[in-house]
Amino acid sequence: MYYRSLFPRDLFAEFDRLHRELQSIDPNPSIRGLTRGFPALNVGGTPKAVDIYAFAPGIDPATLDVQLVKGMLTIAGERKAEAVPEKATRHIDERFAGRFQRVVSLPDDVDPNAIEAKYRDGVLRVHILRKQEAQPRRIAIQ
């Protein structure tokens, strides 16, 4: 693999990706993914928290709807298409437009009250802390 990944993955995920890429006609990696939706999602975790990155450029954060219901995180919203003026022609049309919704199932140990969402440079980052009781603790030996 010549990719120096931003999010390095395990070997099986790499095989899975390779398999999908071989099946697709377009070999160029794209932000849209292969059959995935909008926005593209990256998910990662530390022992203390879970982080979800949604790549949703050009959206007013106030119109984004982020909900956590029974361990399912839903990110929904709408991206309006750029208006094409009269007598203008659209030559390339690849950017996503319309309503979108993506759902991520979170691990059981997250704390639904310790959730934080930030939008910067077109990326929504949802930071959810894991529950206190799920944190590793050192037990003193008497």
Next chain:
Amino acid sequence: MSENTTIAKSTENARHEAALLPPTDVIEDAGGITLYADLPGVPKDKLNLHVEADTLTIEGEVSLDLPEGMEPSHAEVSLPRYRRVFTLSRELDTSKVGAEFKDGVLKLRIPKVEHAQPRRIEIQVG
């Protein structure tokens, strides 16, 4: 305006690095073209626009706040950079490119050179 899939004239150091292809819209009107490109995760100072002769290169480095020791579990954006190269028509005036970059969306406006602009010719009634 056509697109180069093989990057021939881009900067040497970036030539072999794999990059994501940002999705783009190109709209042409009588006065010029407007190009929109999605580059989420790229801060303003990591965006690089380059016009050389008739080649336009858009490059951007993704910069995310990743917590230390993060274990990725799912990644759809797996490369930390974007790159796309366009060949511009000679009708376009590359000295007058206007660029805006906000919330990961780049908007470029490239006007047509004056002699390529449509003109209305008044008809004199003699």
